[in-house]
Amino acid sequence: MDKELFMELLSKIGPRIEKQRTFWREPLEPRLRLALTLWYQAMGDSYQSLQYGFRVATNIICGIVRDTWETIIDEYMKEVIVCPMTPEDGRWWPRDSPISGTSITVRTLDDRHIVMCAPRKTGSIYHNYKGFHSLIILALVDTDYKFIYTDVGANGASSDVGVFLNTPLRRVFNNYHVGLPPRDALPGGDHPIHYFIARDDAFPFKEYLQKPFPLRGLFTGRTALQLLTVPCQTSG
Incomplete structure (x- = not known):
């Protein structure tokens, strides 16, 4: 500073x-x-x-x-931390930024574990999967890396989805009290697509919440190459 x-x-x-x-x-x-x-x-x-x-x-x-x-x-x-409440609110709209992967991604949601000393007589409640005790901060971040919503205090043993499900942010989205901008087409396209918040693979798909395409169950590059090089068996 x-x-x-x-x-x-x-x-x-x-x-x-x-x-x-x-x-x-x-x-x-x-x-x-x-x-x-x-x-x-x-x-x-x-x-x-x-x-x-x-x-x-x-x-x-x-x-x-x-x-x-x-x-x-x-x-x-x-x-500083003001979550937009209407579709017309300019804070929803994406701008040119390193974290804006697409023109319809308006915000990014993620969490972090804050290291702490375990409170007395709490057992493993605050012990996370990384092997230390922590509190979780869940944050909604705009395209300028600025926090516009935070939820702090969930115990470290909680899952990412569990933390989000207990936040007021999830409830207002599900009840449509917070609206994203109207659907719009991608650059060069003509089909309108919903604006959404980007999240990692741990979260479910929602109209307002999108995650990377899961790769589970797909062929790896090596496996696909092996299949292509196996000679075809033909009957006599």
């Missing part, structure tokens, strides 16, 4: 995280509170290591990180 972006963020949330001065204490400056929170989020340091770098007690750091991060989310939520 460069200085200009830091100062922009500070100007927006600074007044909201500034604490009142009293006879008993001199509060920490908003600049320090923001810097400490960003460092914690970016580097993953423990509170114990941060207390030496910033000269702030661990019990105070805990409250600073929580309060500052909640303020950042509240300040930017409606501006």
